[in-house]
Amino acid sequence: MFDEIDAHAREAYPEECCGLLIATGEKKVVDCVRMKNEYPGPKQDRYHIDPLELYRADRAASQRGLVVAGIYHSHPDYPATLSRFDMDHAFPWYSYFVVSVGSGGTKDRRSWTPNEKRTGAAEEPIEVVEG
Amino acid sequence: MTTATLSTEPIGSIPRPPETLRAVDRHKYPIMNPCSQGTITFSKVRRADTKDSEESV
Numbered sequence: 427m428f429d430e431i432d433a434h435a436r437e438a439y440p441e442e443c444c445g446l447l448i449a450t451g452e453k454k455v456v457d458c459v460r461m462k463n464e465y466p467g468p469k470q471d472r473y474h475i476d477p478l479e480l481y482r483a484d485r486a487a488s489q490r491g492l493v494v495a496g497i498y499h500s501h502p503d504y505p506a507t508l509s510r511f512d513m514d515h516a517f518p519w520y521s522y523f524v525v526s527v528g529s530g531g532t533k534d535r536r537s538w539t540p541n542e543k544r545t546g547a548a549e550e551p552i553e554v555v556e557g
Numbered sequence: 558m559t560t561a562t563l564s565t566e567p568i569g570s571i572p573r574p575p576e577t578l579r580a581v582d583r584h585k586y587p588i589m590n591p592c593s594q595g596t597i598t599f600s601k602v603r604r605a606d607t608k609d610s611e612e613s614v
Binding site for chain 2: 427428430447448449452453454455456457458490492495496521523537550551552553554555556557
């Protein structure tokens with residue numbers, strides 16, 4: 427899974443990539459879906475997902491008995507933390523998986539859950555399991 | 558004869574979209590409630606292959 431997200435981040439570099447984390451109800455990510463970065467301005471430090479595409483992906487996940495558990499995006503030449511812009515546009519029920527990427531590849535990966543008021547986010551541990 | 562009068566009072570409050578979404582998704586994704594902080598787990602095996610094979614049927 428990480429390989430797919432890393433590849434997406436490298437392909438999009440120096441722009442941000444974005445996509446969805448598809449998971450079981452236990453928040454076990456079993457698939458990831460690439461989304462197009464629709465941000466109308468410079469994409470080096472911004473991303474935007476078309477709400478309709480998000481809705482379609484959500485429906486597709488539901489049909490597979492899965493859920494959209496979170497959103498991943500890359501931070502080119504920037505740490506894998508949530509920016510103020512990320513926080514202002516975050517939904518507290520999603521996990522936000524951020525990949526720090528440079529010209530040499532992925533540097534770091536972290537996952538965050540914003541609080542209700544979008545004033546902060548808690549880092550959540552990442553585990554990788556077989557199967 | 559009855560005269561109908563149009564009321565200027567709002568029929569009901571319409572929640573702003575973010576609140577509506579939040580309410581819906583809380584119901585749909587109870588495990589995503591930020592009160593229940595936990596671990597996010599990644600499977601090494603993508604289930605996309607299964608999906609592709611299902612789509613090809």
